[in-house]
Amino acid sequence: MMHAPFIKRALPILFAVILSGCSDSGTADVSQWMKETRQQTRVSIKPLSEPKKFTPFSYDAKNREDPYSPNKLAAALAKARKDGGTIRPDLDRRREALESYPLDTMVMVGTLAKPGLTYALLQVDKSIYQVKVGNYIGQNLGMVTKITDNEVSLKEVIQDAAGDWVEREAKLELQESQK
Numbered sequence: 001m002m003h004a005p006f007i008k009r010a011l012p013i014l015f016a017v018i019l020s021g022c023s024d025s026g027t028a029d030v031s032q033w034m035k036e037t038r039q040q041t042r043v044s045i046k047p048l049s050e051p052k053k054f055t056p057f058s059y060d061a062k063n064r065e066d067p068y069s070p071n072k073l074a075a076a077l078a079k080a081r082k083d084g085g086t087i088r089p090d091l092d093r094r095r096e097a098l099e100s101y102p103l104d105t106m107v108m109v110g111t112l113a114k115p116g117l118t119y120a121l122l123q124v125d126k127s128i129y130q131v132k133v134g135n136y137i138g139q140n141l142g143m144v145t146k147i148t149d150n151e152v153s154l155k156e157v158i159q160d161a162a163g164d165w166v167e168r169e170a171k172l173e174l175q176e177s178q179k
Helices: 003-020 027-040 070-083
Strands: 107-114 117-124 127-131 142-147 151-159 165-173
Touching: 107 165, 117 142
Parallel strands: none
Antiparallel strands: 107 117, 117 127, 142 151, 151 165
């Protein structure tokens, strides 16, 4: 039983002796090579370039009106309200049949061409309608502006958050039959 503490103390010393026998195995050659390489290598540092000349900016707009001032914004809004905007839809005209349907319920299924006139064929609720350039479709005052073999282009007139009328582009693309 007394041998166990002796072995526990002697074991680390034994490992140190074994490891010391492994030292300097090939490191002398590496050390010599590193010494020669340091002596042969010349360090070259490029000189720093002259600093660029700084020319201060002179801000000369301090006496002008601030572009973000509430007074300027209020004046611009008042002018826009007075002008009423440039886009004004004709709300007094007679409504057309396809204006009671949203655009996403309409499907373009084809075109018909007569000399000088092209019609788009739109399907809504299992019914087929013919539309030409100038007809109104959709619930956002959309007027057909162009008809091609693959799509119907239109401009919708809607009110933005400020209550002004704005135009936006929309289109219906030809839907191939899925059989």
